[in-house]
Amino acid sequence: MSANSAVEPGRAVRERGGKPTRAPRKRVPPHIAGRSMAGLVWAGPALVAYAVFVVYPFTQAVRYSLYDWDGFGSARFVGIDNYRRVLTDPQLAGSIGHAFVLIVFFTVIPVGAGLLCAAALSRVDRGPVGGLARAVLIVPQILPLVGAAIAWTWAYSSEGAINQLLGALGLGGLARPWLADFDTALPAVGLIGTWVSLGFCTVLLLSGVGRIDTSLFEAARLDGAGHFRELTTVLIPGVRREIAVCVTVTVIAALASFDIVYVSTGGGPGTETMVPGVEIYRLTFLSQQVGQASALGVALTVLVLAVVLPLQWLGRER
Secondary structure (H helix, E strand, O other): OOHHHHHOHHHHHHHOOOOOOOOOOOOOOHHHHHHHHHHHHHHHHHHHHHHHHHHHHHHHHHHHOOEEOOOOOOOEEOOOHHHHHHHHOHHHHHHHHHHHHHHHHHHHHHHHHHHHHHHHHOOOOOOHHHHHHHHHHHHHHHOOHHHHHHHHHHHHOOOOHHHHHHHHOOOHHHOOOOOOOOOOHHHHHHHHHHHHHHHHHHHHHHHHHOOOOHHHHHHHHHOOOOHHHHHHHHHHHHOHHHHHHHHHHHHHHHHOOOHHHHHHOOOOOOOOOOOHHHHHHHHHHHOOOHHHHHHHHHHHHHHHHHHHHHHHHHHOOO
16 A cells, blocks of 8 residues: 555545545534524624615615606616716816815814824823813714704804904904805814814724823833824824724715704805715705716715725724
């Protein structure tokens, strides 16, 4: 008997002309199979709800986007014409541009300011001052976005708190109806998003700072690192995952913004603050252009995925 046949008897039989034999299948242990079934049972209702309320409506939106339809009468197939209009119509393309501008206010400023606030609060003991600061920062997350938009609309009005404060400081010449001015409407709406996002980013980043080994900060200080270098070499790398979550959530909020813009300006003055969410509402319920609204909605979904997925990949730890 050869060495091969001694090591692999099944193979030797096949070489001598015997019938080929299959390797026995590995049987899944019953306890592992039971766990898999239990997982499916627990995840089943969520998967069904996701399919009914997310997957099915999205597939319907894709189908409607290929038609010229007012929501009631007969539909006319137009192919990709609705998508072509999303890219060429100045108002529709402009709404997407405004959403990208809001990323600066919803994401860039809150994440940057949140890092500074988290670094400062990490040095404050959990006493009355630290607790009060955390409570003030988290208040915007407790308030509904509609309520926050209404409050800021009052503050931005001609006789609102902001203009009164400017008058008290001797800067009355800067007072204006901030949300009705073509030059300041979009930044004013963006600052509402900054106020809402800042607390979320700060609290999340502060939780990440708590995970960093304090010896790293001590080592940086012993090496003579200042506050800026400590921030860039220790704190930011230590909260990389939290930064990725903050950026992902706030970017989605900026691109899919609706509540704040609709309540505060309704997309005006003119179309200066028009964003895709408000534009979709306008096309569907005011202009009865369901097909065009569906195309804009699908394009917005693809845009969000195209922006968020690379951010998720960059935020992964390697």
